[in-house]
Amino acid sequence: MAKIKAGTFREELYYRLSAVTVKIPHLRERTEDIQHLARFFLERFSRRYGKSLSASPRFYEALLRERWPGNVRQLKNVMERLTALHPGGVLGPEDLEEDSPKMEAVGSLSTLPWKDAREQYLVSFESSYAQAVLARSGGNVSAAAREAGVDRKTFYALLKRDREQQTGESISQPKLESEE
Numbered sequence: 001m002a003k004i005k006a007g008t009f010r011e012e013l014y015y016r017l018s019a020v021t022v023k024i025p026h027l028r029e030r031t032e033d034i035q036h037l038a039r040f041f042l043e044r045f046s047r048r049y050g051k052s053l054s055a056s057p058r059f060y061e062a063l064l065r066e067r068w069p070g071n072v073r074q075l076k077n078v079m080e081r082l083t084a085l086h087p088g089g090v091l092g093p094e095d096l097e098e099d100s101p102k103m104e105a106v107g108s109l110s111t112l113p114w115k116d117a118r119e120q121y122l123v124s125f126e127s128s129y130a131q132a133v134l135a136r137s138g139g140n141v142s143a144a145a146r147e148a149g150v151d152r153k154t155f156y157a158l159l160k161r162d163r164e165q166q167t168g169e170s171i172s173q174p175k176l177e178s179e180e
Contacts, residue, residue, distance in 0.1 A: 001014075026068070026071060027068040027071045027072055027074075027075060028066075028067055028068050031064055034060075034063050034064055034068075034075065035060045035063065035064075037072060037075055037076075038055065038060065038063055038075060038079055039055070041075065041076050041079035041080065041083075042054070042055055042079055042083060042091070045079060045080045045083035045084070046083055048083075049083055049084055051083060051086070051088050052088055052089075053083055053086060053088060053089065053090070053091060054089075054090050054091070055090065055091040055092075056090050056091065056092050056093075058092060058093045059090075059091045059092050059093050059095065059096060061093070062093035062096045062097070063075075063096065066096075078096075082095055082096070085129065085132075087136065087147060109121055123161070126158050126161065127158075127161070129148075129158075130144075130148075130155065130158040130159055133147050133148050134159070141155055141156065141159070
């Protein structure tokens with residue numbers, strides 16, 4: 001009503017739109033819904049991405065500890081990202097922990113111009129993704145590249161950008177037999 005009084009919102013439009021008002025509490029206030037929604041999104045995205053994924057009870061417990069400032073939309077996006085990037089099997093709390101810094105980073109990136117924020121987010125994603133795949137592959141770059149669906153040269157480029165970003169150092173990429 002304050003916007004109507006201030007003249008920034010038409011009173012006639014307000015009454016057209018306010019036929020029914022539904023107040024839904026924030027997701028963090030409806031913790032009993034989190035597991036049901038997460039399971040729904042996990043099943044939906046598993047079908048979409050052709051994966052066989054489930055989640056451990058500890059994963060669902062970890063979801064309850066999150067703040068969810070973006071409400072259901074944030075939970076949906078997190079579940080889609082985890083489903084798309086997970087190789088399959090069972091989601092555990094460690095998967096959510098890997099994703100949590102990214103969720104918090106979006107808030108701080110919102111103070112930047114869109115192009116700069118997007119670039120920083122992508123760099124962060126590439127770094128986290130490459131390190132997670134490399135760790136799952138026991139440090140074997142060839143296996144990590146296969147799992148990521150890219151060639152070794154591309155995977156080395158991801159690692160090189162990550163190293164340069166973190167330390168300013170450069171790692172050398174071994175020459176492939178076809179390059180010699």
